[in-house]
Amino acid sequence: MNAFTVKDLENLSGIKAHTIRIWEQRYGFLKPQRTSTNIRYYSNDELKAVLNIALLNKYGYKISHIDRMPPDEISNRILSLTDPRAVQERVINELVQVMVDMDMERFEKILTGYITTKGMERTISLIIFPFLEKIGILWQTGHINPAQEHLVTNAIRQKLIAGIENCSSSIGIDKTFLLFLPEGEHHELGLLYMYFMLKSRGIKVIYLGTNVPISDMAFVANLKKPNLAYIHLTSTATNFNFEKFLHNASARLQGINLVVSGHITLSYRKSIPPNVQFKRSLSEVMEFLSML
Numbered sequence: 177m178n179a180f181t182v183k184d185l186e187n188l189s190g191i192k193a194h195t196i197r198i199w200e201q202r203y204g205f206l207k208p209q210r211t212s213t214n215i216r217y218y219s220n221d222e223l224k225a226v227l228n229i230a231l232l233n234k235y236g237y238k239i240s241h242i243d244r245m246p247p248d249e250i251s252n253r254i255l256s257l258t259d260p261r262a263v264q265e266r267v268i269n270e271l272v273q274v275m276v277d278m279d280m281e282r283f284e285k286i287l288t289g290y291i292t293t294k295g296m297e298r299t300i301s302l303i304i305f306p307f308l309e310k311i312g313i314l315w316q317t318g319h320i321n322p323a324q325e326h327l328v329t330n331a332i333r334q335k336l337i338a339g340i341e342n343c344s345s346s347i348g349i350d351k352t353f354l355l356f357l358p359e360g361e362h363h364e365l366g367l368l369y370m371y372f373m374l375k376s377r378g379i380k381v382i383y384l385g386t387n388v389p390i391s392d393m394a395f396v397a398n399l400k401k402p403n404l405a406y407i408h409l410t411s412t413a414t415n416f417n418f419e420k421f422l423h424n425a426s427a428r429l430q431g432i433n434l435v436v437s438g439h440i441t442l443s444y445r446k447s448i449p450p451n452v453q454f455k456r457s458l459s460e461v462m463e464f465l466s467m468l
Contacts, residue, residue: 178220178276178320178321179209179217179218179319180217180219180222181217181218182196182197182216184218184223184314187310187314188226188227188272188311189230190230190234199229199239202239206218206222206225206226207222208222220276220277223273223276224273227272228250229242231254231257231265231266232250232254234265235257235262237253264302264306267290267303268303268306268307268310271283271286271303271307272310276320278324278327280327283328283331284335287299287331288335291339296372297373297376301462304365305458308332308410312410333368336368340368340371343372344378348377349377349378351404351468352381352401352402353374353380353382353402353403353404353405353406354382354393354396354400354402354405354406355370355382355384355405355406356384356386356388357385357386357387357388357407357408358388358390358407358409358416358421359387359389360416361386362386362387363386364385364386366408366409366437367383367385367386367406367407370406370408370461371383373465374465377468382400382402390424390425390428393425394428398430401432404432404433404435405425405434405435406435407437407438408436408437408438409437409438409440410440418444419444419446422448422449425452426449426451426452429451433453434451434452434453435452435464436452436453437454437455437456437460437461441454441456442456
């Protein structure tokens with residue numbers, strides 16, 4: 177069983193820790209345990225309860241009313257929400273809940289259902305990326321078991337690869353992109369998403385994948401002369417020198433532009449080489465794609 181802090185519940189539900197503590201005092205759906213050092217922690221079931229209650233509360237239900245509902249009624253009320261944003265949030269919450277339970281059959285069923293009705297591109301932008309962003313902090317703080325992370329990322333990776341394979345392979349735009357992750361970096365979901373987006377738009381992609389030495393990237397770039405190189409960094413090894421990497425990659429690409437997206441760009445404030453561009457959000461990535 178996972179043990180979640182009140183900060184985890186805040187990050188996952190969007191409800192402030194102070195409010196969660198008030199709910200804890202007034203209502204019966206939260207009964208946290210305490211560590212030997214008297215720190216509150218919450219169970220899987222309490223995480224699920226907070227996610228469900230926060231969603232109903234956001235879309236018009238009073239907490240005092242929700243507190244009197246049996247679990248089946250809460251589930252039915254959530255399923256009856258018709259606002260598109262509520263449906264999106266419900267699906268993301270379901271993914272969080274089945275990930276906690278390690279119910280990968282259910283996880284894949286939820287994703288497949290949304291892909292079938294909404295398509296791969298909308299599923300990625302509306303469901304997968306917000307889900308990964310929501311649980312990313314839990315991964316970084318170790319509040320989710322590494323096995324859960326591997327199961328989830330592999331399930332999403334399989335969906336992305338299937339989407340890439342099902343894209344039309346005809347080249348519609350006379351451009352070539354080189355996609356790679358630097359040495360020591362193995363989190364490729366963002367890169368696979370870009371692969372899908374580019375291929376679906378008829379752009380040729382040279383996909384080098386993860387953990388690519390800069391010398392190997394430079395060899396391919398000099399041989400194939402792509403129009404642009406692209407990396408997406410969600411996390412990096414502790415000894416990764418991002419500034420050094422940017423300047424080395426810039427020099428080895430010999431004038432080819434390098435686009436960088438991912439969390440690492442949000443906190444970087446130093447100067448960047450003239451042939452390097454940052455895309456700091458999904459909306460900036462989408463705007464970049466629309467201009468190709």
